[in-house]
Amino acid sequence: MELIDYDSQIPNNVALASDERLKRALEQWHPGYLNWWNQMGPNGFADSEVYLRTATGVDPKGWAQFQYVKMPEYRWGIFLAPGDPERRIGFGEHIGEPVWQEVPGEYRAMLRRLLVVQGDTEPASVEQQRHLGATAPSLYDLRNLFQVNVEEGRHLWAMVYLLQRYFGRDGREEAEALLHRRSGDEDRPRMLGAFNEDTPDWLSFFMFTFFTDRDGKYQLEALAQSGFDPLARTTRFMLTEEAHHMFVGESGIGRVIDATLATMKAAGIEDPYDVDRIRTLGVIDLPTLQRYLNFHFSVSLDLFGAEGSSNAANAFASGLKGRFNEHKITDDHRLVGATYPVLRLQGGAIVARDEPALTVLNARLRDDYANDCANGVKRWNKAIEKSGIQFQLTLPHLGFHRRVGEFQSQPIDPAGNVVTDRTFDQVTVSHLPNATDRAFINSLMQPVYEPGNYARWIAAPKVAIDNKPGDFEFVRLHA
Amino acid sequence: MITSTGLIRQHLIDPEVCIRCNTCEETCPIGAITHNDDNYVVDPAICASCGDCLGPCPTGAIDSWRIVTTPHSIDDQLGWELLPEDTGEIFESVPEGDDEARALLEVAHQGAPRAVAPKSATVPHLNVATRHSPITATVMGNYRITDPQSESDVHHLVLDLGGHAFPILEGQSVGVLPPSSPDTMRPVLRLYSVSSPRDGERPGHNNLALTVKRVMNNGRGQPGLASNYLCDLVKGDQVALVGPFGDTFLMPTDPASNLIMICTGTGSAPFRAMTEFHRRHLPSGPGKLLLFFGARTRSELPYFGPLMKLDRTLIDIELCLSREDELPVRHVQDGLRERAVEVTELLGHDATHLYLCGVKGMEESVRDVLAESIPDWPAREVQLLQEGRLHIETY
Numbered sequence: 001m002e003l004i005d006y007d008s009q010i011p012n013n014v015a016l017a018s019d020e021r022l023k024r025a026l027e028q029w030h031p032g033y034l035n036w037w038n039q040m041g042p043n044g045f046a047d048s049e050v051y052l053r054t055a056t057g058v059d060p061k062g063w064a065q066f067q068y069v070k071m072p073e074y075r076w077g078i079f080l081a082p083g084d085p086e087r088r089i090g091f092g093e094h095i096g097e098p099v100w101q102e103v104p105g106e107y108r109a110m111l112r113r114l115l116v117v118q119g120d121t122e123p124a125s126v127e128q129q130r131h132l133g134a135t136a137p138s139l140y141d142l143r144n145l146f147q148v149n150v151e152e153g154r155h156l157w158a159m160v161y162l163l164q165r166y167f168g169r170d171g172r173e174e175a176e177a178l179l180h181r182r183s184g185d186e187d188r189p190r191m192l193g194a195f196n197e198d199t200p201d202w203l204s205f206f207m208f209t210f211f212t213d214r215d216g217k218y219q220l221e222a223l224a225q226s227g228f229d230p231l232a233r234t235t236r237f238m239l240t241e242e243a244h245h246m247f248v249g250e251s252g253i254g255r256v257i258d259a260t261l262a263t264m265k266a267a268g269i270e271d272p273y274d275v276d277r278i279r280t281l282g283v284i285d286l287p288t289l290q291r292y293l294n295f296h297f298s299v300s301l302d303l304f305g306a307e308g309s310s311n312a313a314n315a316f317a318s319g320l321k322g323r324f325n326e327h328k329i330t331d332d333h334r335l336v337g338a339t340y341p342v343l344r345l346q347g348g349a350i351v352a353r354d355e356p357a358l359t360v361l362n363a364r365l366r367d368d369y370a371n372d373c374a375n376g377v378k379r380w381n382k383a384i385e386k387s388g389i390q391f392q393l394t395l396p397h398l399g400f401h402r403r404v405g406e407f408q409s410q411p412i413d414p415a416g417n418v419v420t421d422r423t424f425d426q427v428t429v430s431h432l433p434n435a436t437d438r439a440f441i442n443s444l445m446q447p448v449y450e451p452g453n454y455a456r457w458i459a460a461p462k463v464a465i466d467n468k469p470g471d472f473e474f475v476r477l478h479a
Numbered sequence: 480m481i482t483s484t485g486l487i488r489q490h491l492i493d494p495e496v497c498i499r500c501n502t503c504e505e506t507c508p509i510g511a512i513t514h515n516d517d518n519y520v521v522d523p524a525i526c527a528s529c530g531d532c533l534g535p536c537p538t539g540a541i542d543s544w545r546i547v548t549t550p551h552s553i554d555d556q557l558g559w560e561l562l563p564e565d566t567g568e569i570f571e572s573v574p575e576g577d578d579e580a581r582a583l584l585e586v587a588h589q590g591a592p593r594a595v596a597p598k599s600a601t602v603p604h605l606n607v608a609t610r611h612s613p614i615t616a617t618v619m620g621n622y623r624i625t626d627p628q629s630e631s632d633v634h635h636l637v638l639d640l641g642g643h644a645f646p647i648l649e650g651q652s653v654g655v656l657p658p659s660s661p662d663t664m665r666p667v668l669r670l671y672s673v674s675s676p677r678d679g680e681r682p683g684h685n686n687l688a689l690t691v692k693r694v695m696n697n698g699r700g701q702p703g704l705a706s707n708y709l710c711d712l713v714k715g716d717q718v719a720l721v722g723p724f725g726d727t728f729l730m731p732t733d734p735a736s737n738l739i740m741i742c743t744g745t746g747s748a749p750f751r752a753m754t755e756f757h758r759r760h761l762p763s764g765p766g767k768l769l770l771f772f773g774a775r776t777r778s779e780l781p782y783f784g785p786l787m788k789l790d791r792t793l794i795d796i797e798l799c800l801s802r803e804d805e806l807p808v809r810h811v812q813d814g815l816r817e818r819a820v821e822v823t824e825l826l827g828h829d830a831t832h833l834y835l836c837g838v839k840g841m842e843e844s845v846r847d848v849l850a851e852s853i854p855d856w857p858a859r860e861v862q863l864l865q866e867g868r869l870h871i872e873t874y
Contacts (some may be wrong), residue, residue: 049600049735056678056682057678057682059644059683059685062532062678063535064534064535065678065760066601066732067599067732067733068599068733068734068735211504217500238507238537239502239505240505240537243500243501243502243535243537244538246500246536246537247498247500247537251496375497375499375516389762462495462496463493463539463540464537464539466539466602467539467542467602468602472598476733476735
């Protein structure tokens with residue numbers, strides 16, 4: 001069995017080296033993890049030196065250490081945000097009681113389930129992105145992909161730490177199972193649908209990090225409110241890393257838009273729907289971007305689950321999972337008698353209906369998420385507006401192309417109109433990426449590995465990482 | 480409205496780059512960051528430039544600064560789509576207004592005026608604490624690290640930074656402000672290279688180490704003010720620090736880099752930091768560390784004991800002792816000459832960086848040896864400086 005050098009290999013602030021029981025559990029799990037990483041982590045770059053940010057502590061000094069690292073030697077760490085000995089449960093039936101440092105017996109199963117679902121998403125995205133290194137549009141983007149990958153790996157560690165530290169044998173079994181499921185595998189798929197979708201190209205990757213990782217932000221923030229203090233502190237720290245992933249998505253799409261606009265202007269093309277000409281120039285037309293956006297937004301909405309959920313209600317009532325920014329909300333934090341407006345299908349139309357707030361927490365979290373997405377889209381639109389090209393990206397309606405919840409398989413168009421099934425088939429074709437789109441995007445996916453060079457379809461970043469110039473050798477391919 | 484009578488350095492967030500992730504607002508310990516639907520902004524009336532928000536920002540948007548006479552108000556910032564025109568780049572090697580620190584560094588860097596930082600060096604934070612708002616560190620230990628019988632009294636000080644964010648990189652200096660005395664016309668500032676790596680003398684404890692030589696004669700027949708002050712401190716005493724300073728004499732973080740380090744006396748401080756960084760963080764890196772360390776005797780050589788305990792696979796050490804009875808006289812340039820073939824070969828690789836730190840006197844001697852071994856040395860020197868591979872800090 002491989003022994004782990006806890007001080008150097010796994011930076012942590014949970015006194016790992018002195019916790020014999022946990023050490024034994026991790027020593028059993030760690031070889032399996034490395035094996036999983038080697039099988040399912042980034043394909044073909046194990047020997048490359050990547051300019052990665054590593055967290056070695058939760059204080060501002062230890063947060064972001066930049067240096068060249070080979071990914072298999074990345075220092076996966078276990079970090080809990082600083083604790084507050086006075087912290088009290090902020091919502092639910094136990095509001096005002098001191099937070100739990102150990103798992104409350106009556107909520108053990110529910111808490112374990114929350115951890116496993118969250119944990120399962122982390123390795124899934126690494127698996128989904130496994131092949132993208134072969135087609136990166138620049139070394140800068142390649143480095144960002146790998147940064148996302150290693151941090152998703154670290155987030156898996158974070159959840160596995162909680163499972164092993166607090167859930168005994170059950171936790172160890174769940175931790176093991178996290179290594180055995182595989183994204184998209186028919187026999188042992190990942191637990192949530194969006195994490196079994198393909199991420200075949202870089203446009204999908206940017207959409208994924210913008211939309212799907214943003215779901216992570218909302219789920220993690222809601223868990224950061226938890227009365228189970230180790231979970232709250234773990235997810236609080238994970239949120240700071242998740243922010244970088246969303247940056248990769250938002251700036252990635254922004255740069256795609258910049259490249260398209262600049263190329264269109266240079267060629268004197270004003271019509272955004274002059275798709276053939278635009279594509280000939282090797283950049284991504286805005287209507288195709290809109291179709292990718294429609295797909296990834298709708299798939300990510302499914303991650304919030306059904307609007308009404310007794311699981312979510314129970315997790316809130318028991319103090320395990322709060323609302324987004326629960327501590328900033330000014331209500332009774334118990335939702336006694338409170339209602340929340342939820343979109344429902346009623347008589348062939350979509351209407352907002354007030355329902356008991358406790359039972360529709362998922363809908364509320366999803367609404368917060370959708371508003372956040374809308375703000376990002378607004379910023380992309382500013383760039384388009386500034387160029388003078390007449391086009392605006394929009395988020396599709398919450399009911400469009402859904403596989404989970406109220407609008408599951410309902411024929412709703414992106415504007416929120418309930419249409420006939422026949423019309424909807426046409427809607428689907430014109431509003432989701434089609435085979436031609438995917439083939440075109442795929443044709444653009446050629447690697448660009450010269451420092452300072454960027455694929456034609458994406459602009460250089462305004463600010464690179466760690467204040468480095470754009471031509472910095474972010475990945476040393478032949479180390 | 481906030482007004483100011485002098486130049487101030489205002490912390491701003493670039494709205495074009497920011498993704499509004501809220502991490503900065505979450506991190507700021509004093510509530511200086513706020514937002515509306517469009518922008519995240521820093522309140523100039525509250526921000527203390529502690530730097531806590533810089534590391535967690537995923538985008539670099541937070542690392543934006545402007546020199547202004549009247550700070551941009553929160554309301555203005557909330558309405559921005561772009562940062563205003565830059566009227567002065569902040570990342571200077573010395574903070575604006577601190578002429579003494581600038582002068583000290585200019586003297587130290589005379590040997591390499593056009594040096595640039597190594598390409599893979601981490602971008603340093605500068606001027607986190609100023610004379611107007613120094614941070615207070617607490618002495619955790621003060622140890623003499625040369626033999627008590629020797630003439631050279633060199634101390635290793637460990638300073639606890641408490642709750643202050645004071646990010647330091649290997650090769651950077653801090654300024655020490657000794658208490659004013661009736662003899663001093665104005666507050667004195669002295670720079671000391673930090674001898675601990677970026678994660679501190681003891682990782683996770685937010686501290687740093689200095690290597691200080693007690694100066695008995697400052698050239699005017701008086702004892703050195705700052706060095707004696709520091710060497711006499713005892714555990715629990717408090718010290719005012721400013722800085723950090725220095726944005727070129729930094730180490731590459733590329734594990735393939737070779738470091739040739741040449742020093743005398745307390746010039747070893749930055750190399751102790753760099754070596755320790757390697758030991759802790761790049762143990763499997765293929766890069767070589769080669770140290771030429773000059774002193775008169777073993778007993779006057781700072782950190783002699785710990786240095787000898789370092790694993791020879793980590794660092795190749797060439798001690799050059801000039802007054803050790805049983806040994807021939809040997810200065811750093813002699814050691815360098817003996818290994819000139821190896822040094823020349825190493826310098827032929829792009830990954831090799833050469834550092835000099837210590838007394839000014841050795842600078843020319845070292846150059847002479849390099850010129851003997853490398854035919855086109857003057858041109859090579861310029862090239863190495865431009866490539867961020869030659870770094871000289873002498874005093």
